[in-house]
Amino acid sequence: MSSTAVGHAPEAHATTTGISHNKMLMWTFLASDCMFFGSLIWVYTAYRGRSTQGPYPQEILNIPYTSVSAAVLLLSSLAMVLALHGIQHGNMRRFRVWLGATAALGALFLGGQYFEFTEFYRHGLSLQQNLFGTTFFVLTGFHGTHVGIGIIWLVTLILLSLFGRLSPANAERVEVAGLYWHFVDIVWIVIFTLVYLIPY
Amino acid sequence: MEHAPQALERPHPGPLTYVKVAVILAIVTVIEVATYYLVNYLHGTIVPILLVLSAAKFLLVVGFYMHLKFDAPLLRGIFGWGLTVAIGITLAMLALYQL
8 A cells, every 4th residue: 555545655754753743743642632632431330329409310311312413423533534535646536425424423512412401400400409400511512612623623624625635645634633523533432321311 | 774664553443443442332331321320339449440431432442543553563552651641740740639
């Protein structure tokens, strides 16, 4: 496989490590974001099941609904990696289609989260209502914010490619955006298990 | 004489591998959701089962979709360091809270 196929050669600069600075910076950011979400997750876990007033999680969490949301986000990761493969191999049409699908699936997930939040609010769960409400909304809200930023990033990449400002020579930019997007996915894998699936 | 540094990257997999990983992720997710409905049968084993399944999905996405399995070892070190600190802090705080 040529070095272009892994998306580095055209934009590559000589670095002391042999790894592009953009990629190194993104992985370093993701390592720090692990700690950020790690902090939110332990706070959620520490206060898990300690609410003294309802609504309690077992009363309002909708597992089938959230399972579909989780599947949508997993599917978006597949679309993202196929978009990257498209641009790395010079197929801009395939790149745009899959990146558009990634952004659309991300938006679907975010819309689902908005619906879930409003449903919970309708059932009396708010940020101030109890420990579950506080920790749940902070944890999933920050994740949703990450998804929102990711969607803006993906749409920007699509627009840049449409205006001829993004070509296969810049595939590494897509790879870096993809790293961010997949990270959002793996954070949801953890949240889905800890918040929704482990019984209360 | 100086030599250019080697990032030691391996070629990334193709679409077929990505689709296979997606199928495995979907199957694992179905198993995870099934455990929720089998809670009365699984009793105390449900938490370890869910944590193992979740870790498997995490590693599949990081390894194949984020290409960490194929990229330079230094990137594995950077991410692994952040992940280790995050898990360490979580376990330490949970121990502090006696959970």
